[in-house]
Amino acid sequence: MNKNSSNIMALAPNTSNKRETVCIFGTGDFGRALGHKIIQSGYPVVFGSRNTQPSSLIPKDAEVLSHAEAAQKAAIIIIAIQRQHYNFLTPLAEILHGKVLVDVSNNLKINQYPESNAEYLAQLVPGTKVVKAFNTVSAWALQSGTLDASRQVFVCGDDMGAKQMVMDIVRALGLTPLDQGSLLAAQEIENYPLQLFPMWKFPILLSLGLTAFFFFYCLTRDIIYPYVYENKDFSFFIVISIPNRICPILALTLLALVYLPGVLAAIIQLYRGTKYHRFPDWLDKWMLCRKQLGLVALAFASLHVLYTLVIPIRSFVRWRLSSQIVSQALNNKTEPLNTTNAWLSDSYLALGILGFFLFVLLGITSLPSVSNNVNWREFRFVQSKLGYLTLILCTAHTLVYGGNRFLRPSSYRWYLPNAYMLSLIVPCIVLVVKFVLIFPCLDKPLTRIRQGWERNPQYSE
Amino acid sequence: MNKNSSNIMALAPNTSNKRETVCIFGTGDFGRALGHKIIQSGYPVVFGSRNTQPSSLIPKDAEVLSHAEAAQKAAIIIIAIQRQHYNFLTPLAEILHGKVLVDVSNNLKINQYPESNAEYLAQLVPGTKVVKAFNTVSAWALQSGTLDASRQVFVCGDDMGAKQMVMDIVRALGLTPLDQGSLLAAQEIENYPLQLFPMWKFPILLSLGLTAFFFFYCLTRDIIYPYVYENKDFSFFIVISIPNRICPILALTLLALVYLPGVLAAIIQLYRGTKYHRFPDWLDKWMLCRKQLGLVALAFASLHVLYTLVIPIRSFVRWRLSSQIVSQALNNKTEPLNTTNAWLSDSYLALGILGFFLFVLLGITSLPSVSNNVNWREFRFVQSKLGYLTLILCTAHTLVYGGNRFLRPSSYRWYLPNAYMLSLIVPCIVLVVKFVLIFPCLDKPLTRIRQGWERNPQYSE
């Protein structure tokens, strides 16, 4: 047997049946839950508390000692106490010297204090190795064992060895440690559990704004106008007809907005002749939330599909159909098949179906577990090639749906064009510019710029 | 270069090009497949077998020796032999002393033996370090390389060092080791591959029971009753119409049952004035299978959507529509548009669409890879806030669908109310109680209880 193996060397002689003791300061909910879980994973646990009387709430196998006694028993101390009580640690500074302190605290507001709790702790008790960890884990999830939300535990700290020890515990609990670097990252880690979909804010606000605009636009054209001029009450259009106009408009516009920043970036790079200038901030932010924009667009597209498929079940549509047929029968005439209409109707339906199908495919590949299983080339192929194909199909769907309707005067009530025409503006711009950028005279320099070439090199390698 | 780094220290001098030898007892399917894979990962492998003649089935690079010889070559021995043959190891006890034995065995039935195979092995050959691992991996998957099912390997054992060595091998094979603690966990690990969706049992049995009940209920009301009193044969309703009544009823009821235990738990906590008493067992179990209940409800909702969308294609519906129109035409009358009907019909369709849309969103966020990427606050926001909104929309969908139908005598055939009314019972109870619990006079004490406050504190900290 190869006894030289480092692995064997490290383990064989020192191997012991026990993991080292972990000390937890604080016997609140989170401290107890964490202690319970750590004991289950095979570590001896000792609690440090003001009150050392046994309590039925504290895990059976754990000892409860005074803070000083407990701290002496372990190399690693988890501080499961709120920040405002941290100063009780100052008298213990001598005992804590050289120990690993794990800050698990959270705040109630983002950036509540000037410095993070972990950095505050490191200042309070110098000579200790402070590691931030476990703050994203919920006490309830630890207790019930249903870690449905994230199993990720962000860890940061200035001491590599201390961080390693904490990450070993994290792994032993069946969680995934993610090293976030030095203690400077603690602020961000403490803000993380307070965030509520930060990347989704802009796409959702934008779509709410657009929804409101198009709602009043359609309200004016489709309900108020006929009421004023024809005295017809189509108020029930608010429920399905108008949403089914707004949804496709938003889906198409937002999908185009996913591809617009890429096109803008290409123009900027071509203009500047280099890729080493930073993009303006708004463009950077826009590019980072493209995935979210696309998913919101997909949500609107799905709603559009559902709203469209229920059309034949709607009471109003049935009434319109039957009154049309009855009037035909009463007038004793049968209309011949209009082949052009059949072509147009089938075409826009088919384009919509294929566009939606590709859109759903894009959505599926953006699922983390799927995108993790494709390589970079495949991911780019799906998100760029298939993405543009989706945009083309959806734009064509809208164009064919419109047909020559834009020529009819009835499409301009109160000088307002049909809402679908507005939805075509952004996608058409994106597609036209993209088409121009494909020409070799523009594509070649762009490719060279993206490979690092500069028109006016100002920087040496 | 910082030569003090522990990492470098551990690796630099002892670094070797070879991993330590692994011994496998048993040349059956699983032993060979595992051996093949371990060789591929760079470990030398030696097989221990009664029959040491070379065989074309055994991986080429592996030696085949007698059990005793093979065991002496390695520090780690994988026992790929069935439990009933374990006693051949007793004579080898001296050679095996201090070695790591890896138990990979599975049973045919849950809890087949009083103690787990791994514990039995540890008793048989004292002085060895027994580790349970690899039992969830399939020989076929190892051979074909298509690890479509789980890559997780549960590992447990009393010796930390031995466990670490086994987990290193697991990682080298490209699998994910999950430390399950001491050897006591072996029983559970051995039962795991025999389980068939244990968390789904209750939701599926419940929904089967409810389906059967509502099937006969609707059969009586919609087929037997018209046959008896009007002599009409609507037997084909069994195929689509009745399933399309049962599906929404089950979807709504099961969705409400997802939120009922939370409401019950709140009432119990308010009544007891503490959160430190354990809930009754049935409530605990119920709370743990809420996700499964919700997904079964989503399945029924999806079926309801599909059944509803095919309505206009159904031959019966087309016949009914055309005979209505023909009779209108023959009676020479055109009905005016009933705006109230249009409002009602559009409203319940729109409510259903929005409810289903949110329901699918809930389903997507419960995918493991998605829920792993949200923090706890976001997960709770989606599952609780969006969940209640879904329940409200779906209940409203059913209420508006019913309209004032519950006032008509025709809704009570044989004193049986329309089936949709039964489906409203649980969701309405949940929503009303939840609404009451939101009032500050109840919400405030509840929040305090959940933060650890007790009305009659019996425990000291």
Next chain:
Amino acid sequence: MNKNSSNIMALAPNTSNKRETVCIFGTGDFGRALGHKIIQSGYPVVFGSRNTQPSSLIPKDAEVLSHAEAAQKAAIIIIAIQRQHYNFLTPLAEILHGKVLVDVSNNLKINQYPESNAEYLAQLVPGTKVVKAFNTVSAWALQSGTLDASRQVFVCGDDMGAKQMVMDIVRALGLTPLDQGSLLAAQEIENYPLQLFPMWKFPILLSLGLTAFFFFYCLTRDIIYPYVYENKDFSFFIVISIPNRICPILALTLLALVYLPGVLAAIIQLYRGTKYHRFPDWLDKWMLCRKQLGLVALAFASLHVLYTLVIPIRSFVRWRLSSQIVSQALNNKTEPLNTTNAWLSDSYLALGILGFFLFVLLGITSLPSVSNNVNWREFRFVQSKLGYLTLILCTAHTLVYGGNRFLRPSSYRWYLPNAYMLSLIVPCIVLVVKFVLIFPCLDKPLTRIRQGWERNPQYSE
């Protein structure tokens, strides 16, 4: 405190606040991006470059030195330079002796060079420990922090210690290292990022071929035939009607092709009387792309569902309906309900809905994050039992849809049977053979063969 613990032993005395320095040769895009990320993760980074003048592009905290100076500062050197420039390393051989060289390069074509870049590097600079890594990571993704595509980093190398050091860096960057074995694996790792869905090639080519065949088949029967004999222009059938014939045919055929290789394998095993002979190559390859075949089938099934659900919205269908009703009204006759028709129409719709529902369920369980959370037994249950149920339901759906249509002469235009009949061939064969294989006289020996029994044993254990 248990000071004997190996963990503590290894860490406590050597613990240092710093990670060891990493050297990067090359200040191109990828080198800079990787350097930036490595600095963020707490490693000191030194760049080796021909040009040692400071540049604003190079991360601030990094030193830029000559190649020789930089190499002396670190034990690990990342070669972020293209293969054609590797020979500049030859003069540095002495300094590089014993160091870990990380090859991050990629090629432009699959198998561009006879040996992999990493092996070429190892030959060029003997005495170094070459590790292949990071080639699947994109510079852009490193810079922007949006690692949407794979976080997996394939690592291979002949030296275990060197590989471990590189894998530690990979983990520190928040990526997942996957040990692929010795440096021989480098060729495959270098080809990986150039692949474009290799497993999908066969399913997609097959379905394109079948689509083309059935398109011209349906074109002939449904458009050319009526044009020739009845002078009717149904050219717009190309848009929806014909795709809606092709999609279900392909979905059903491909789904059957998923289960055909399993059935063939069983027959081969029964005939040979052993499972230890290898299957023919084509069967092996076929079995490995079953998942992809199934997902393509699901895509066609989804399109079929969408195409079917828009039927009532199609202008042609509305025209046909209204002209039927008008002619009924003009002829003054009302048709009675045809119960048989109602039964058939509802049955095939219900079978289709249930089949599609199960099909989607199969698709969801094949998502990596879902299949990772089920055990082997559950995975097999879903993919085999539910899979066959899906196949049975979809075949029944097609059979009932056809009804007794195959008896009518009008179904054989130009001697070509209706397209749906062709789609039934493969599924019926699979289901009949599978049904035969279930009989005990065949099932028993098959089970024994699969457990390792051989009819004519040629191999000893």
